[in-house]
Amino acid sequence: MILKTWQRALSVALFSMIIVTAVAAQNPYDKFRNREYSNQGYLSQEDELKLAAQVHQELLKETRLVQDRNLNSYINNIGQKLASQSERRDIPWKFHVVDDKAINAFATLGGYVYVHTGLIAATTNEAQLASVIGHEIGHIVGRHGLENVKKQQKFGTLAGIATVAGAILGGQTGAGIGQLAGGLLAGGYLMKHSRDAEREADFLGVHNLERAGYNTGGMVEMFEILNQLSQSNPNLFGSILASHPPASERAANTVREIEDQMRGSDARGTKQTTTFGRVKSSLPTTTQSTTTTPATPRKVRRRP
Numbered sequence: 001m002i003l004k005t006w007q008r009a010l011s012v013a014l015f016s017m018i019i020v021t022a023v024a025a026q027n028p029y030d031k032f033r034n035r036e037y038s039n040q041g042y043l044s045q046e047d048e049l050k051l052a053a054q055v056h057q058e059l060l061k062e063t064r065l066v067q068d069r070n071l072n073s074y075i076n077n078i079g080q081k082l083a084s085q086s087e088r089r090d091i092p093w094k095f096h097v098v099d100d101k102a103i104n105a106f107a108t109l110g111g112y113v114y115v116h117t118g119l120i121a122a123t124t125n126e127a128q129l130a131s132v133i134g135h136e137i138g139h140i141v142g143r144h145g146l147e148n149v150k151k152q153q154k155f156g157t158l159a160g161i162a163t164v165a166g167a168i169l170g171g172q173t174g175a176g177i178g179q180l181a182g183g184l185l186a187g188g189y190l191m192k193h194s195r196d197a198e199r200e201a202d203f204l205g206v207h208n209l210e211r212a213g214y215n216t217g218g219m220v221e222m223f224e225i226l227n228q229l230s231q232s233n234p235n236l237f238g239s240i241l242a243s244h245p246p247a248s249e250r251a252a253n254t255v256r257e258i259e260d261q262m263r264g265s266d267a268r269g270t271k272q273t274t275t276f277g278r279v280k281s282s283l284p285t286t287t288q289s290t291t292t293t294p295a296t297p298r299k300v301r302r303r304p
């Protein structure tokens with residue numbers, strides 16, 4: 001009896017060790033690794049692009065876009081460089097800068113990506129900024145906005161994919177599609193994602209960053225900045241970034257992925273450019289005066 005108890009204890013201990021080892025060995029991004037991306041089961045790409053354009057029109061009603069040509073072309077250049085190395089190279093990508101001090105960026109669908117001036121102000125180099133844009137591109141590659149619309153349809157809480165597609169294909173007037181697009185925006189359906197969708201966007205983003213020739217350490221630094229700022233200035237965060245997994249977890253996942261799949265990519269590639277400094281110092285004063293400059297990010301710690 002005593003022996004049996006001892007044996008049971010030993011086997012429980014061994015099992016725990018196996019689990020711990022398995023958990024430690026598991027890269028959280030493995031489940032995304034062989035995924036293939038397409039519009040199958042969602043809207044056709046053509047309809048997605050039409051809806052995205054309509055959503056943009058609705059967004060303009062309540063969002064102030066930056067008109068500064070230098071700032072716009074700088075963000076667009078980074079975005080196009082990344083998009084041309086993404087898994088969706090065949091759609092026209094549009095990158096816009098929103099005049100808003102909240103530290104935020106978001107993507108809707110069909111290639112539309114938005115970056116807040118507050119986010120640009122919080123970064124200290126171009127690779128960090130590019131990592132956020134890469135993450136947003138990842139949401140559009142992963143069809144995360146479309147997936148949310150599909151889910152809402154299942155729960156019957158919103159006119160879903162079929163209705164939207166029907167409206168577009170049925171040649172509804174702009175006002176009709178506008179109403180649908182407005183509903184999608186108001187409900188936040190295009191930008192609020194599951195934590196797993198956020199992880200997938202981080203996964204797609206860090207690989208996109210590397211393919212575009214950026215230093216992947218920029219993404220880890222960005223999470224460290226977000227981590228620091230979320231503690232010191234939580235009111236600077238848009239609700240969207242707050243719904244992501246904790247920045248510390250995102251940093252750890254990224255470090256792990258770099259070590260497992262792209263070793264050395266955090267020691268090469270573009271990190272800083274002179275244009276970054278020039279653009280950052282010309283941000284609208286509303287952003288500059290209200291944003292705290294974050295401390296220099298700590299050096300990336302490696303796993304032993």
Ligand SMILES: [Zn+2]
Pocket residue numbers: 135139193198201244
């Ligand atoms: Zn996200």
